[in-house]
Amino acid sequence: MATETNNIAVTTRTEKGKGAARRARAGGQVPAVLYGHGTDPQHLNIPAREFAAILRNHGTNAVLELDIEGTNQLALTKQVDVHPIRNYIEHADLLVIKRGEKVTVEVNIVVEGDAQSGTLVVQDANAIEVEADALSIPEQIVVDVDGKVAGTTIHASDLELPAGVTLISDAETLIVAVNEATAAAEDSGAEAAEGAEAPAEAAE
Structure with a gap:
């Protein structure tokens, strides 16, 4: 704080x-x-x-x-x-x-921990807006993904905020998603293949 x-x-x-x-x-x-x-x-x-x-x-x-x-x-x-x-x-x-005044500020989000093997953790939001006492603003909000399985999603409403801190951002804001690493890799591979095909088609 x-x-x-x-x-x-x-x-x-x-x-x-x-x-x-x-x-x-x-x-x-x-x-x-x-x-x-x-x-x-x-x-x-x-x-x-x-x-x-x-x-x-x-x-x-x-x-x-x-x-x-x-x-x-x-x-x-x-x-x-x-x-x-x-x-x-x-x-x-x-x-x-x-002193004693409430202020609205953006606080950075830090992701900690290791999700289950074979997953890929994607952080969708780097900060959220909160209201807090001017002298009790949290330096950061920690999201623990340790042991989380593929398919897990964490929204703003799921965050553990310190006492006296109120969420201002939309409660449905996606913060972190835990995806299957294989599916993510396949998507990246498909995008790369599409990009490689474009020059060949242009050459024809």
Whole structure:
């Protein structure tokens, strides 16, 4: 559970635009916007190294105790944009929250265990949407497939959620399916054969 806050000192950002954002990143800062609870959006610079460490240790739903030039504000990491090639944080959206408040977030799903021999485990959904106390957001939801047989399906309604956490995603959302490995292999082989036949037909 994300039951602890992460203290981090940030500064207000007066410059806006792509040029200002590039200068901030070059100076080791992440441009961010803080909004919510009817407040005016605040443009901030967050120390990139500290912010990245918090996300590594607490996930993308990390709760931050911001020190905005002497003013404290609790915030939830709402969205993080990462450069697709260079893998650095380009921008972050932060949501103003209050202690005891319920928030809606996406939580990653992790599949653990080994299904029965001769099966293939297919994960259909990587995350689900839940509602939880802002300071008790689960870092992940674990799905145990140990010993599961072919034909087993696990839907969102089957997940074991921590106390106080409510499912928001559709209860019928398919999370994991355990299939027969032989059938899956035959399907893949048939698709490959169809793909190989197409060039031959075109050559004729």
